[in-house]
Amino acid sequence: MKSAIPIQPAAETIRLEQGFSLVELMVALVIGLIVLLVVGTLFMNSRQTYLAQDANSRLQENARYATELFGRQIRSAGYTATSFSPLSATDLFAKPPSTKFSGTAISGTEVSGGSDTLTLSFDGSKDCLGQAATQPSNLFRVNASxxxxxxxxxxxxxxxxxxxxxxxxxxxxxxxxxxxxxSVDMANVTSVRICLLLRAKADGNKRAVESGQSQTYDDDCSAATVSVIKSDGYIRRAIGMTFVLRNQMP
Structure with a gap:
């Protein structure tokens, strides 16, 4: 004996097959767009923060390197290699070898409206480029790039x-x-003060700061800040360093 198959009313079948209404679909789209907007904003803010932190880290690294570089070069300026030989058996009153540096320990040029130059020399074995030199003369400058x-x-x-x-x-x-x-006599210089204006941004075309953003920094280490609007995406920081010429001290 076959069992009877229940037949659902037509009205109930139609009700079960109904989808979202237009209003429900529009509400869902609006909620989705709001979520995407919030997530996108958070992502962009996080990215911008990361780029700024990366650029600041690069500035600090470059500042440390420059401080170490100039510190080593300036402290060595005027160093002379002196060889002490035993007293001569024939002349006990022979004059000892000179301990005065034979070259020009330090010199520089002032460039109005541009970057200055600094030249340092000392007795050694290599210059700033790693080339063999018994008395290297290293000239430091900032190029157009x-x-x-x-x-x-x-x-x-x-x-x-x-x-x-x-x-x-x-x-x-x-x-x-x-x-x-x-304004100075280089032969009597005992210490040097250097101010470098460094800049940094992320790799490629990514910007460390937004284009056209106002930046405030001390461009010459004089404690007088300037506020400028830049459109190149760099952040800038001036670092000052002072070194004593040990071999030029009285």
Whole structure:
């Protein structure tokens, strides 16, 4: 005996097959767009924060490198290699070898409205480019591409990227103020103050800061800040460093 198959009413079948209404679909779309907007905003903010932190880390790394580089070079300026030989058996009163540096320990040029140059020399075995030299003369300058470079032995090499400017001042014996190269006697310089304006951004076309954003920084380490609007995406920071010429001290 066959069992009877229940037959659903037509009205109930139609009700079960109904989908979303237009209003429900529009509400769902609006909610989805809001969620996408919030997530996109959070992502962009996080990305911008990361790029700024990465650029700041790069600035700090470049500042440490520049401080170490100039510190080593300036402290060595005027160093002379002295060889002490035993007393002569024939002349006990022979004059000892000279301990005065035979070259020019330090020199520099002041560039109005641009980057200064600094030249350092000492007795050694290699120059700033790693070339063999018994008395290297290393000239430091900033080129038009925003790179700190060294000129030695007729060759030029890039030492550090993303350097906008270099300002150098000097202090001489008996004075406390630091003056530009045009106002000092280089033979009496005892210490040097260098200000580098560094910049950094993320790799490629990614920006560390938004284009056209106002930036405030001390461009010459004088404690007088300037506020400028830049559109290149770089962030900038001025670092100041002061070093004593140990071999030029009285």
């Amino acid at each position: 925003g790179q700190l470079e060294c000129v030695a032995g007729g060759n030029v090499g890039v030492i550090l990227d993303d350097v906008e400017s270099m300002q150098v001042t000097y202090r001489v014996k008996g004075k406390t103020a630091y003056d530009p190269a045009s």
